[in-house]
Amino acid sequence: MRTTLLLNVDVKSTANPGSMSIGETARLFGLAPHVLRHWESVGLLSPSRAVAGRRRYGPDHLYQIAVILRAKEAGIALDDIRQMFVAQNPTQRTATLRRHRADLAKRIAQAQASLELIDCALACEHDDITGCPHFQEMVAERIGLAPPV
Structure with a gap:
């Protein structure tokens, strides 16, 4: 997925055309x-x-x-x-970007897991989601524990 940052920029200025304060x-x-x-x-x-x-x-x-x-x-x-x-050396820039890409991918995965947990809670028909076996299973999976019996 590619996101584009669009700016509607009119860089007019009375002091110097093409520049802004x-x-x-x-x-x-x-x-x-x-x-x-x-x-x-x-x-x-x-x-x-x-x-x-x-x-x-x-x-x-x-x-x-x-x-x-x-x-x-x-x-x-x-x-x-x-x-x-x-950076004068493209290798330095690439190394920095690769490190941050890995961190960003990890944060995206964590956010996606959190979104799935929220979606599960929203779809739950139980009055108290903490008592829902499916919700408990998702939470347990998230933290690496066996779900409560």
Whole structure:
């Protein structure tokens, strides 16, 4: 399953066409400006500077921000995201991605098992699901125990 992050971006600005202020950029992504400043301080972003040193974000920065947000959704730490951005050796980037892929796959499997347990509870006709043999069996299987008799 492939998910696409779509942004409807109109990068117009009176100061410099093709660039946006930190406030405009933060609003576009539903972030607080301090988040973009933090990402800059840890080496994830390098916005250009306009008059008086004000940060300006162009289309390449918007793409980077979208990648950072997706990576964070996948559970990748900011340090690892930065390492992937600056990695000169594709092997380093691949190793980081493989490690995070394995972790994400494990979390997805755990979430799927939890969803199945909830679906079982919702479909249960017992007044108290904890007394339902099918529910007890699913819980026991989840934690590696024999179901109660």
